[in-house]
Amino acid sequence: MMQLNYGEHKLFTILEVEYKRNTIKMKKNKLLKTLSILFIAITLFYSCSSDDPIVVNSSPAAFIVSNGTLTENTATIFWTVATDADGDTVSYTVNLDGTAVKSEISALTYSFTGLTAATNYTGTVVASDGKGGSASAVFSFTSAAALTTVSYDITSILSKFDGIDAVSYAVSGNTVTFITTDLPNHTSPYWSTSHPLYEPYNGTNSNWNKNPGAIGEQNITFTMTLNPAEAAIKSATPLGPIGISRNGIVFFNQYAGPNNQPLTNEINSFDQWLGHPARTQYHYHIEPSYLTTTFGKDAFLGLLSDGFPVYGPLENGTTITNADLDDYHGHTSVTSDFPEGIYHYHITNEDPYLNGNGFFGSAGTITR
Numbered sequence: 160m161m162q163l164n165y166g167e168h169k170l171f172t173i174l175e176v177e178y179k180r181n182t183i184k185m186k187k188n189k190l191l192k193t194l195s196i197l198f199i200a201i202t203l204f205y206s207c208s209s210d211d212p213i214v215v216n217s218s219p220a221a222f223i224v225s226n227g228t229l230t231e232n233t234a235t236i237f238w239t240v241a242t243d244a245d246g247d248t249v250s251y252t253v254n255l256d257g258t259a260v261k262s263e264i265s266a267l268t269y270s271f272t273g274l275t276a277a278t279n280y281t282g283t284v285v286a287s288d289g290k291g292g293s294a295s296a297v298f299s300f301t302s303a304a305a306l307t308t309v310s311y312d313i314t315s316i317l318s319k320f321d322g323i324d325a326v327s328y329a330v331s332g333n334t335v336t337f338i339t340t341d342l343p344n345h346t347s348p349y350w351s352t353s354h355p356l357y358e359p360y361n362g363t364n365s366n367w368n369k370n371p372g373a374i375g376e377q378n379i380t381f382t383m384t385l386n387p388a389e390a391a392i393k394s395a396t397p398l399g400p401i402g403i404s405r406n407g408i409v410f411f412n413q414y415a416g417p418n419n420q421p422l423t424n425e426i427n428s429f430d431q432w433l434g435h436p437a438r439t440q441y442h443y444h445i446e447p448s449y450l451t452t453t454f455g456k457d458a459f460l461g462l463l464s465d466g467f468p469v470y471g472p473l474e475n476g477t478t479i480t481n482a483d484l485d486d487y488h489g490h491t492s493v494t495s496d497f498p499e500g501i502y503h504y505h506i507t508n509e510d511p512y513l514n515g516n517g518f519f520g521s522a523g524t525i526t527r
Contacts, residue, residue: 217244218292224284226300227268230391231276234300237268241286241294248289255282276305303391310388311501313466319459325407333385334523339407341377343441345449347430349374362431370428375439379409383523387466389502393487395517400525402469404447404461405454408434410469411442413511421510440527445512446472459496460506465520468503469513470494479505488515 219241227235236253243249252262253269261269274280281299317335320326326339346358348369360367381403398416400409415425416437422444428435432449434442450460450471457473467489472479474492484490488511489504497503502520506513 216247216288216290216292219243219247219249219286219288219294221294222284222286222296224296224298226298228392229300229303231303231305232274233270233272234274234280234302235268235270236284236298236300238284238296240267243288243292245288245290247292249286250289252285252287253282254285255280274302276302278302306389306391308388309502310386311466311497312386313462313468313501314385316459316462316468316496319405320407323405323407326403330385334382335385337381337383337403339377339379339381339403339409341379341407341409341441342374343408343432343434343449344406345432347374347432347434347441349430349436349441358431360431362429364427364429366427367429368427370435372436372438374436374441377440377527379403379525379527381462381464381523381525383462383464383466384521385466387502387520389519390465390521393517393519394522396463396514396522400442400464400527401514401518401522402461402463404443404450404469405459406447406450408447409440409442410461410463410513411437411444412514413444422512443513446506446508451506457495459494463504463514463518464522464525465518466523467518467520468494468496468501470503470505472506472508474505479507481507481509481511484515485519486516487519488513489519 220243222239222241224236224238227237238251241249241251250262251264253260253264255271260271279299279301281297283295283297285293285295287293314330317328317330320328320337324344325342326337328335328337343356346356348358348360349372350357351373360369379400381400396412398414398419399411401412402410404410413422414420415422426445429445433445433447436442447460451458455473456471458471460469460471462468481488484505484507487504488507489502491500491502493500494503504514
């Protein structure tokens with residue numbers, strides 16, 4: 160092994176110390192460089208992140224709640240769609256008088272049950288998108304007053320249908336069933352020219368125009384109650400037969416088919432007794448003048464399907480107008496047939512003529 164002299168040994172020691180010093184310095188520089196690069200990367204990351212858009216959830220749009228059918232113990236509400244701009248699925252919660260009664264509803268309607276009659280209620284419908292967004296709409300309603308149920312007995316009026324060729328009837332329990340051929344017992348230009356009751360039009364309408372129909376035999380059955388009473392929920396009258404007159408001819412409502420059109424043009428095809436056929440089904444829309452001429456303008460003219468009677472345009476010597484009647488074209492008063500009073504319809508000389516917004520009572524069944 161080579162031996163170093165004193166001078167060589169000192170030089171070697173100096174070089175070794177310098178080497179170690181440079182090595183430490185190089186490590187520090189490398190660490191600083193690494194830290195600098197890391198700092199720059201982090202700065203760039205957060206700088207870029209701050210440029211990204213911030214997504215804000217949109218709440219459902221405003222909507223409107225409306226009331227539907229109201230009865231003593233039930234109520235229905237419905238509402239428009241609460242549109243969500245983000246396309247989120249919206250569900251609804253219904254609150255009544257501060258209490259949630261139904262949540263996560265997808266339908267746009269709700270029916271309450273078990274209500275108290277003649278009571279004011281308030282509530283809200285809340286639309287939620289499931290992401291914290293919501294909108295609400297307020298509603299209020301008053302439940303219907305309790306009906307004072309008054310029922311009548313029309314048994315005594317059935318004899319008015321006796322002796323009529325077109326109609327027969329039978330009583331079973333508290334109902335009566337009428338069967339009619341719907342063939343009028345009076346003249347008309349709508350009879351076949353060979354029929355003994357054929358008569359050319361001789362009425363007063365200068366715009367009269369015969370329609371293509373002709374009188375033909377029918378087989379129409381009405382089953383109705385003998386004890387009519389006001390219905391809690393009224394129903395609209397349909398097109399077609401809604402009642403039967405005392406000579407067996409059916410009553411139609413105030414509209415022309417097929418789309419509930421006013422009778423304005425159809426009236427011009429009514430014969431001299433103010434009836435006409437739909438194809439082969441003869442009927443009255445307005446005052447059946449053969450009956451009012453025969454029995455009087457204040458007389459009983461027939462029954463609607465709910466069992467309530469129909470009377471002519473006079474009462475106690477006064478002409479009845481629409482203003483004297485309710486929405487269903489009737490009222491309660493004494494008549495010659497019901498001295499204790501009864502709800503009844505009246506024929507008037509203006510639209511709706513016979514019946515207004517529907518049956519006052521519960522309609523029976525009609526088959527044809």
